[in-house]
Amino acid sequence: MSTILQIKNITKRYGGLTAVNDVSFDVNKGEILSVIGPNGAGKSTLFKLISSFVPATSGEVLFNGERISSLAPHKVARMGVVRTFQETTIFRSMTVRENIIVSHHLRSRASLFGFFLGTKQAKDDEAAFAASADDIVDFLGLQAIRNELASNLPQGHLRALGMAIGLATDPKVILLDEPFAGMNHDETMKMVGLVRRLRDERGVTVLLVEHDMPAVMKISDRIVCINFGQKLAEGTPQEIRENEKVIEAYLGSEDAAIGM
């Protein structure tokens, strides 16, 4: 197994507040790695640092050995590290299919001017995007709502759409931001299956931030636990479950939540 993403001593300070403090871990190619931690532990900041949406105070992120932490977000996406957002972040006044098609931008070979003129390359690109969008619609089981306006969708579907948008960019690593938040058990299990298929069928390395402990335990190959911006523990679900520091961070009453 080879390392695809290396997070090296990354630190983010906002004024006097240290949101992420000297966190390091590696992500292996083809694994599903979850980042967990209590509220305010710095998970979301860590995600933004990896996708380069906020600049790091110090430390760096390497993708296949190349430094990505100082690049503009669209360049990081171009290299294949793509983040998804929580459900409200979609193109609201486009249909599901339009959302997915427009997100194929990175795959276009024609220039914007070429698209304006409608060159052959541009037409080929558009046809390829449409075919691939239909493919993604099928993959995520969104056939019934493909022509629905995104702003009309219920939460569960929005989450799937967010993933579809991420998939359209043809990512090597996908960062999922709380993919199970606000879902009931059945929906969560469906989503767990979907994330697995993402990795198994499309070969995407998955990095996710999540609160839902049973789901995290079920889905993850490895887990990184952070608290107060620092890495607390790293290991398999079994190791994390038995780690005393982790249990302490979740403070007794939450033991049940992490499946103890």
Added chain:
Amino acid sequence: MDTKKLLGFAVFLLAVFVLVPLFIGATGRVDFFYTLTSVALLSVGAAGVWLTFYIGRINIGQGAYALVGGYVSAILVTQAGVSFWLTLPLAGLFCAAISVVIGLPILRLRGVYFAMVTLVLTEVARLSALALPVTNGAKGITSIPLPGELSFFGLTIIPAFGSLSNPRIGFYMMAVVLMVVTYLVLWRIVNSRLGHLCRSLQQNEELSASIGVNTAYLRVLAYAISSFFGGIAGAMFASIAQSIYPSSFVVADSVNFMLYCFLGGLGYVFGPMLGTLLLYFGWDLLSIAKQYQLLVYSGVMILLMLVLPNGVLSLLDKKEGRA
């Protein structure tokens, strides 16, 4: 569907190039040529404003680019003796170039903050025109010669306007051609990937960046195209009026450009064109209200925005929705 669109386009061309001149000829109201020329040119500027709306920015600064475009053309024609026909694209390109420099920093702003900066731009342009030596201060640039002949390899495309018996028809035709070309370009932008990306920008810039769109570049590109339209419209105006002053385009004009877009509909390519026509004629018609003209006008505008927040063209959508 496509044949229907083509037919509609053909009818439109027939109307503006044949029926309108015939109608004006029959009624003898030659002053309408001037009015309609203004409408056509204002709608070119409004098309630019509409495009900045399309990337999610409220642009109240088109007057600045119209003023700059007018001066560029006027200065080149009067001081360097350049043909007007060459100054037309040059004015547009000059405006596009400065809009890149201005846009790079200010396009990072969103919402009301961007709107306020653009509002100030118009005033900056006016004050610059007053202060700079090349613009001749408050006296402006006057007696700009009418456009000369445009010919390629001895073949006359457009005759010199001075030689025409009725240069007003010439200007009308020229303005309408400009308008048609502008809206074709705009239509093509909106219906190509470029437009789809602009829409993605309008709806969520962060998500747009996360799917790999170079949002900064796209914003500046759209703004530059917008300013190009503003510049050529201004250049044409200066040429028709044969003069340009610092007060030729003021804040009120910038606001009007924005209102044209609002009135026509921000979701429709041809919205600003219709908006310009309605507002320009609407204002004139309201002159019967005498001193209450502005009051009635403002009241109607507020009412329209309440009742039809998506513009006049959204009426068509509603009809289709019911059927």
